[in-house]
Structures are given as C-alpha cells and as structure tokens.
Amino acid sequence: MKQDILFEPVAGVSVAIVPDDEALTPDGQPIWQVYLLNHNAFPLQNVIVNANGYGQREDGEPVRTSTLRYLFEEVQPHTAVPIEPIEAALFHLNNQYWVSYYVGPQIFDKKFIFVPDSIVAGNCTPIALLDRAGVLHG
Secondary structure (H helix, E strand, C coil), rough: HHHHHCCCCCCCCEEEEEEEEEEECCCCCCCEEEEEECCCCCCCCEEEEEEEEEEEEECCCCCEECCCEEEEECCCCCCCEEEEEEEEEHHEEEEEEEEEEECCCCCEEEEEECCCCCCHHCEEEEECCCEEEEEEEE
C-alpha cells in the first residue's frame, strides 16, 4: 500500500521550460521545450513523467489537457533530458509534471506545477545544465 512506502524528499531534480529560438511557430513565436534536470552526482532510474495541464477558460469553463506519460530508463548525473515541447497557448493553465524515479531501491516522487502565466520571458533565469535561460521549477 502507498502508506507503507517511505517517500524521501526530492533533492537535485528539477523541471525547466526553455524557449527554443531556433524552432518557431508559423507566426514567428519561439516553441518552448520542457526539460528534466538531474543536478545530482548519481543517475536516476526508471523515471516516469506524467504531464498535463488544467485550469479554466475565460468564461469559467474548466479545461484539462490530455495526460501524456514519458519513461526514461536512466537519466545520467548532471544532465538534462527533453520531455516535450509545449505551446505558448497552454501557458494560461497550470502545467503539471509529476516525476517519479528510483535511486537504488528507494522511490522518489514530486509534482512540479507551473502556475498560470508563470512561463514568461521575464521569469527566465540562467540554467547551467542547459547553458541557456529558462523558467526553472525546483
């Protein structure tokens, strides 16, 4: 049962959303890319990422995107792996990335939620693992 599993706090793992100036939409806007970052000195194993968006339209009607699941057998130390591209049209939603992984026999689990309108150029900070600027959630 879930209550029998000891979940240690997640450390050294983050999610970043970065504009890709080389990939543009038809109207000339950059396409943004979501990355999983492992800042640790050890690999992450059997990484599962559940990605979805949820919120409300301007008229108050609830909206929810499809849930997409990604599996990475191993994420090497001090690396970043691309998860998915994301359209700017979804930035008004809560964009959630639920990350679960193993380090040895121990399971780790954390939700990274980018709140509405937080993915903007003004919130970009330098991200050393990517050698680029983006919105970092850690």
